[in-house]
Amino acid sequence: MAKGxxxxxxxxxxxxxxxxxxxxxxxxxxxxxxxIGLFLIIPHLDSYYVGIVNMIGYTxxxxxxxxxxxxxxxxxxLGHAAFMAVGAYTSALxxxxxxxxxxxxxLGLAYPLSILCGAVLAGLWSVLFGLPSAKVxxxxxxxxxxxxxxxxxxxxxxxxxxRIGGRGQAFSLPPGTIKIGxxxxxxxxxxxxxxxILVLLCIGMVANLLRSKPGRAWMAIRDNDIAAETLGIxxxxxxxxxxxxxxxxxxxxxxxxxSNLAAISPEHFPWSWSLxxxxxxxxxxxxxxxxxxxxxxxxxxxxxxxxxxxxxxADIYPQLLEKFLFVKESTFGLAICAFLIFEPNGLSYxxxxxxxxxxxxxxxx
Amino acid sequence: xxxxxxxKEGEELLKVDNIYMNFGKVSxxxxxxxSVKKGSIHSIIGPNGAGKxxxxxxxxxxxxxQQGSIIYKGEKINHLKPxxxxxxxxxxxFQKIELFSGMTVLDNIRLGRHIHLKSxxxxxxxxxxKTAREEIEHRRFIEEEIIDLLxxxxxxxKTVGMLPxxxxxxxxxxxxxxxDPELLILDEPLAGLNLEEVEDMARFIIDVNEEKRWGVTCxxxxxxxxxxxxxxxxxxxxxFGEMIASGTPEEVQTNPEVVKAYLGAEDMYASRR
Ligand SMILES: Nc1ncnc2c1ncn2[C@@H]1O[C@H](COP(=O)(O)OP(=O)(O)OP(=O)(O)O)[C@@H](O)[C@H]1O
Ligand SMILES: [Mg+2]
Numbered sequence: 001m002a003k004g005x006x007x008x009x010x011x012x013x014x015x016x017x018x019x020x021x022x023x024x025x026x027x028x029x030x031x032x033x034x035x036i037g038l039f040l041i042i043p044h045l046d047s048y049y050v051g052i053v054n055m056i057g058y059t060x061x062x063x064x065x066x067x068x069x070x071x072x073x074x075x076x077x078l079g080h081a082a083f084m085a086v087g088a089y090t091s092a093l094x095x096x097x098x099x100x101x102x103x104x105x106x107l108g109l110a111y112p113l114s115i116l117c118g119a120v121l122a123g124l125w126s127v128l129f130g131l132p133s134a135k136v137x138x139x140x141x142x143x144x145x146x147x148x149x150x151x152x153x154x155x156x157x158x159x160x161x162x163r164i165g166g167r168g169q170a171f172s173l174p175p176g177t178i179k180i181g182x183x184x185x186x187x188x189x190x191x192x193x194x195x196x197i198l199v200l201l202c203i204g205m206v207a208n209l210l211r212s213k214p215g216r217a218w219m220a221i222r223d224n225d226i227a228a229e230t231l232g233i234x235x236x237x238x239x240x241x242x243x244x245x246x247x248x249x250x251x252x253x254x255x256x257x258x259s260n261l262a263a264i265s266p267e268h269f270p271w272s273w274s275l276x277x278x279x280x281x282x283x284x285x286x287x288x289x290x291x292x293x294x295x296x297x298x299x300x301x302x303x304x305x306x307x308x309x310x311x312x313x314a315d316i317y318p319q320l321l322e323k324f325l326f327v328k329e330s331t332f333g334l335a336i337c338a339f340l341i342f343e344p345n346g347l348s349y350x351x352x353x354x355x356x357x358x359x360x361x362x363x364x365x
Numbered sequence: 366x367x368x369x370x371x372x373k374e375g376e377e378l379l380k381v382d383n384i385y386m387n388f389g390k391v392s393x394x395x396x397x398x399x400s401v402k403k404g405s406i407h408s409i410i411g412p413n414g415a416g417k418x419x420x421x422x423x424x425x426x427x428x429x430x431q432q433g434s435i436i437y438k439g440e441k442i443n444h445l446k447p448x449x450x451x452x453x454x455x456x457x458x459f460q461k462i463e464l465f466s467g468m469t470v471l472d473n474i475r476l477g478r479h480i481h482l483k484s485x486x487x488x489x490x491x492x493x494x495k496t497a498r499e500e501i502e503h504r505r506f507i508e509e510e511i512i513d514l515l516x517x518x519x520x521x522x523k524t525v526g527m528l529p530x531x532x533x534x535x536x537x538x539x540x541x542x543x544x545d546p547e548l549l550i551l552d553e554p555l556a557g558l559n560l561e562e563v564e565d566m567a568r569f570i571i572d573v574n575e576e577k578r579w580g581v582t583c584x585x586x587x588x589x590x591x592x593x594x595x596x597x598x599x600x601x602x603x604x605f606g607e608m609i610a611s612g613t614p615e616e617v618q619t620n621p622e623v624v625k626a627y628l629g630a631e632d633m634y635a636s637r638r
Pocket of ligand 2: 417418419460
């Protein structure tokens with residue numbers, strides 16, 4: 001998408017200024033408000049609402065990697081939940097099974113370290129399933145990424161990993177195991193703080209990559225791979241790098257999510273969740289970080305609203321509640337169709353238009 | 366690999382040695398050779414379908430000839446991929462514009478700097494120190510060397526796809542120059558331009574070829590005989606995939622084979638001037 005316009009009467013003084021994220025005082029001011037909202041207001045909301053925000057954050061982390069692959073590198077993926085599962089299971093197994101020296105447990109280092117390991121492992125796992133992208137495009141790549149889902153979750157994790165330790169299908173995470181430094185993550189508010197830090201870090205990382213060499217290479221591959229190659233871009237390397245970073249973030253997402261769960265099982269990472277994440281970026285607008293955020297907010301909030309809206313109706317049509325999954329999935333399908341038809345550039349495009357309208361005001365013609 | 370580091374003015378920079386390229390039964394190149402001297406403008410001419418673009422694709426690595434060799438700086442580069450050859454200093458523009466049409470002019474040219482950006486992925490992820498400095502340094506290069514040279518200050522933040530054809534051609538040249546190449550392949554850079562634009566473009570090509578700062582060797586594919594005769598030091602003529610003549614512009618112009626190949630297409634290739 002083209003650059004937004006600066007407010008009337010504002011010009012760049014030097015290149016560093018033109019390269020900065022937040023270029024005007026007004027934007028910096030908005031960011032302060034956002035920070036106040038994120039750190040001072042949301043944590044004090046009712047824990048039901050904080051829980052919803054956590055779900056949004058989890059969706060953002062998942063969708064960010066999907067957008068990196070689909071929206072920025074042009075590599076369609078339908079198996080992202082697999083990499084989230086790899087992160088989650090790596091982290092859970094490390095916390096539960098690894099013979100940590102006492103001092104690590106005491107200092108609360110086990111979980112943070114396991115997030116990092118989960119992320120790296122998920123990244124490498126994603127590269128493994130990204131390898132076919134060196135040879136195939138489009139439809140065939142969709143199939144190989146779907147294979148990631150079925151091989152990883154339905155086969156390796158369900159058949160083998162989930163049986164480690166003989167706990168049966170679900171790994172329960174006893175209270176107190178998820179500990180970062182002196183803090184035990186045991187309430188939605190604490191999960192929220194962890195979430196907001198991880199989301200900000202990941203968004204910052206992706207935004208930085210996108211405005212430097214790797215990000216430009218990804219977009220070049222997406223737009224015209226022949227031209228990209230003649231400019232000296234090693235296409236295979238950058239495609240795999242994109243798979244790695246996407247998997248890395250998925251690993252962080254999965255490892256983060258176990259802090260919000262009492263137990264994990266393969267059912268937390270179904271194929272529909274991979275599909276869902278693609279829907280999120282379609283609705284938010286592909287190839288845009290804001291799009292990922294808006295899409296995640298939209299999807300989670302609409303589903304919550306649906307749930308609340310259906311409760312009173314349930315007295316009249318009890319099936320609605322029993323079949324809620326169907327209601328949810330058809331809404332999801334309808335929402336995607338509606339967006340593809342009426343707003344193909346997604347929510348982020350609307351946002352961009354509104355922003356520019358105000359920036360150019362009063363000379364917005 | 367043992368590339369010759371310093372090739373002096375007038376010595377052979379690129380040698381295309383007896384290459385054959387077939388697509389199934391179609392023979393696009395049959396035994397084509399040419400020798401491009403450093404610092405020269407070497408034109409490749411020939412009627413439509415003669416195989417000029419195929420030859421450029423062989424030099425730049427998009428196609429791999431079935432026989433013969435491409436020798437750059439004294440080393441055979443047949444097996445190298447395009448991105449590898451770009452790092453060796455071979456850059457190009459396309460007959461059919463291949464810009465990133467959804468990106469801005471500046472981002473297109475920035476992509477041309479790809480091979481010169483040295484900072485790593487971790488550094489890019491935090492965008493502090495090295496990466497930020499490097500981005501500014503290269504931005505300065507782009508602004509001062511390329512945007513200034515090509516006179517495209519006014520469109521730097523415009524989306525490329527929205528620009529008129531002539532400017533797109535100019536941006537593509539800018540992107541190719543951003544690689545700071547030693548060998549620049551120009552596949553019909555003047556096609557579809559109006560007279561004024563042709564003059565500008567020809568001036569840019571002479572600039573980058575003659576100015577000390579650039580000193581770029583050019584392989585130049587063109588139909589406009591007037592421009593070809595004015596600009597080139599050497600000319601190679603192709604017809605139906607075969608090389609029918611090569612030499613200085615004067616020699617080629619009077620070669621009976623060339624006259625025959627061009628006969629009947631007289632008005633098409635007549636100079637625009
Ligand atoms: N990828 C390909 N597959 C099959 N045939 C090809 C391919 N590329 C080129 N050719 C054939 O090779 C021949 C030479 O084509 P080329 O594009 O090199 O001509 P040209 O000299 O560049 O002509 P023009 O002046 O029209 O650009 C043509 O007959 C063309 O059909
Ligand atoms: Mg051609």
